[in-house]
Amino acid sequence: MKKTCIKCLLPSDYLNIELNQEGVCQHCRDFQTTDFRGVEQLLKDIEIPLSLNTSKKYDCVVGFSGGRDSTYLLWYVVKVLKLRPLAVFSDDLFIPEIALENIASTCKILGVDLRAIKHNNLKRCIKHHLNAWIKRPVPESLMFINVGERIGYERLVELEAIKEGVKLIWGGRTPIQEEEKYKAELIKFSQSPGRQGKVDWIMGYLKQVILNPSLAANLFCLKVQYQEFMVGKWKKKLILKNNLTIIHPFYDYVHWKEDEIENLLFNDLQWKVPEGKTNTSRFGCEVDSLRQYLFYRTLGYNDTNVDLSYLIRDGQITREAAKLKLEESLDFSEEYIVYILNKAGVKGEKFIKKLEKKYPSKTI
Ligand SMILES: [Zn+2]
Known part of the structure; x- marks a missing residue:
């Protein structure tokens, strides 16, 4: 190691x-250590958005990815906060069967309505981005690979909340994810502290495109890249205009305890995990698994x-x-990675061979 x-x-x-x-x-x-504000404060802070709801059926909306974090969040909203959520799931068409089963059974056990919305932006972009990336396989441009995923789920929950007349939205952000920022930071032009703004991000993006022009050589993908760049801003506008409240309970109200969560998922929610796995982390979106593999191969x-x-x-x-x-x-499992690559439309084995040439696995 x-x-x-x-x-x-x-x-x-x-x-x-x-x-x-x-x-x-x-x-x-x-x-x-974070000084969490506690459940009582949380219940106080949701009083106003709850009073503004016009929906008779739902109190709130939860963005439900089927991953561990949002599953626990959904359980928490139902069992601890005693609210009636609508679960909104963005299906990017790369969700493994076992995750889809967990999603359906969790909602059934909790008695929650599930609204699954499929979108094909990721599917339409990934082949191009993988083929482009492998021409110059560097970690800085790995963020191109899942272009199309974000545009699917960002704003989706907000739009469903607006449709239903619900003002309260739950988010699954935890302090842990905050630490995963390196993935977005890698592309920045300058890594010196104090120079971490948007300009550095745009300059870093341009640098990657100049060094590997194929990353920007598809008009549809370029459009989606732009939309994803803008989506945070568009989302903010939507939230303000519609007076929505988004709360991330495990970020600043309640301590996220890994052990309790694993217990709950395995026992109360009867989660299934793929054969050979002993914990609940990371078997959600297949493209995320692929990216984790590529980060490991290129960065270590x-x-x-x-x-x-x-x-x-x-x-x-x-x-x-x-x-x-x-x-x-x-x-x-290299077999699984090849399967994902093939599903994305690229020749999996050839792709791995090219990767192996630049990053021989023995050296890691
Ligand atoms: Zn340390």
Whole structure:
């Protein structure tokens, strides 16, 4: 295994890492436990949006991806907050069968209405972006691969809430995801602190396109790239105009506890996981699995390093136990990756061979 921070599992070449003389990274040095505001405050803060609802059927809307985080969120809204949510699911056509089964059974067990909305933006873009990316396979441009995914789910929940006359929306953001920012930061032109603005992002994007023009050589994909760049701004406008309230309970109200969540998913919600897997993380969207594999192959780390490092700092897991989990997660099935690539429309084995040439697996 690579050399890492002595307290967490961030490797010594992690983006912008600064290890001190003792070998401790700045994320560990600066870590502060969050002072969560608590459930009572949460219940107080939702009184106003609830009073503005015109829907007789629903109290709120939950963006439901079928992943672990939003499944727990849905359970929490129903069982702890005693609300009647509508679950909105954005189907990007790369959702494995087992995840679809979990989605349906969770909603059934919780007695929640599920609205699944299919969209094909990702499917229409991915072949082009994969073929373009492999011409110059660098981690900085990996963010092109899932173009079309975001445009599908961003604003979807808000539009359904507006349609139903609901003002309260639940979001699944956790402090852990905040740590996964490296994926978006990689493309930035300058990595020096204080220069992390939009201009650096645009310059970084242009740099990747100049170095690999095929990334921008498809008109439809270019349009979707632009839409995804703008979607955050459009979403903000929509929220303001319609007076919607979005709350992320596990971000600042309630402590996210990994163990309790795994227990609940396996026992109360009867989750199924793919054969050979022992935990509930990451078997949602197939394109996300592919990206995690590619981040690992090109950088030597991925979200698992980041997530586990957060849990170590937060005192939820020991470094030793996390190390074992990390090793287990790195046991990628190449067969599955080839299957995803083929499904995306590219020649999977050829793609892996090209990748192997630039990043021989022995060196990781
Ligand atoms: Zn650290």
